Amino acid sequence: MSGVHPDEMMTIAASRVLNSDDVCFVGIGAPSAACNLARLTHAPDITLIYESGTIGTAPDVLPLSIGDGELCDTAVTTVSVPEMFRYWLQGGRVSIGFLGAAQLDKFGNINTTVIGDYHKPKTRLPGGGGAPEIATSCGEIFITMKQSRRGLVEKIDFVTTFGHGVGGPARENMGLKTKGPTLMVTDLAVWKPDPETKEFTVETLHPGVTREAVQETCGWPVKFSDGLAVTPEPTELELTTLRDLQARTKAAHAGAA
């Protein structure tokens, strides 16, 4: 796949898992790019929700924050933040939550709070925002992030957002009825949790990516699916649409001044 950047492959592969019927709570950054690429290609009727209260939004450029004016201008409706979290999220009306992560373990538990000890942190990260309840209230969770040994780790420093806990039936045991993480798309591969253990397992490698490359950028011994396949190459439409979107976004964020 000459000429395709791994970040582009990640966004394109992540966009493919979304459909027009989905109601998707969108995290900022990589998830936002994937969700809007889906909307601009194969899923024109997808409902995108940002935690600022914008429901059914269709921005022309990717927002820098979850509350850019563009999201409100193009939304079906904009509700208050308490209504967003109470009626729409806790009310069970969102089918997919699409999250990014700073640090993640093999069971899809996410840390976006601290590196190091909580009370004496080495690095204070922004924190959970909406993620802790997105992860338990949405029907299922998709995760997208770039692979690195710092990002994909055996043990995360802090459980900001619960995935599959210690694995197996951990979610059911805590009384959760939602599915939790069912998919992860990285810059190298598409991962799904093992049906029994819930450990993330590589299902497809992106074109040109080796098993070794996946292992080198992951902090736990990687399991590969028996039916390991290759992620389909980006289509011309996917790549052009994504690049146009990124170019519009870059121009817009450079500011009018």
Added chain:
Amino acid sequence: MAKIQPLGDAVAENLRDGDFAAFEGFTHLIPHAAAHEAIRQGRRDLTLVRMTPDIVYDQMVGMGMAKKLVFSYVGNPGVGLLRRVRDAIENGWPNSLEIEEHSHAAMANAYEAGAAGQPIAVFRGYVGAELAEVNANIKSVTCPFTGEKLAAVRSVRPDVSFVHAQKANKKGDVLIEGIIGIQKEAVLAAGRAVVTVEEIVDNFDDVHPNACVLPSWAVTAVCVVPGGAHPSYTHGYYGRDNASYVAWDEISADRDRFKAWMLENVLDASPDDYADRVKSFRSAP
């Protein structure tokens, strides 16, 4: 009835040392001018609450005004971390900062409960989340009807809340449009509420019957500060100055550069300066 007055007077009358204070705005309508006025007046020992403390709280913390921060997301949205808040938490500069951290769902529920005059907010949340182990104010209750265990947090009831809004009418009623965020709840949960607005119009005769309007009698003070949300934005008036948010990452990375910037842009500035700052982002007069 809301007192329509200059921002300097409203801040002096309503914000005191040691207050539990909110300067709210969920990425929109952030009351930068009001916060900067508070910085100029040198208020100390504040407990600052906000769902999404971003660069204006970074500035207040860096100026040593806060003893405690209550929040659910402490970052520069879309850009990265808050370097002044990090310096306070990680290194105690310029002073140590106590934190009380929640999730957005908890904070939204807590503000709403505060507006409703309740002591407690109850919701389905924090399942499996480690915050519940490090924040003693995250508790649980059992539903008396179903037996379900639910998360419980204290309501948020600030001594004073500051928000920015589009406009007021001559009576002091306030109109909030666009991403209304938590503005209404922040005002109604607080003992006193100061609202900065872009303009004052004669009446709200052309306003939609279901619009988000805060009646004059629910607000303490209204101050006209055109551009008062900059570099945040005011829907229908001017757009977000994204470049300033990006630039802040570098300005705030160094203590001396931060102090120099604050001197030039805040301490030596006045509420009249904001109109100019939003000139190139304006979509309407």
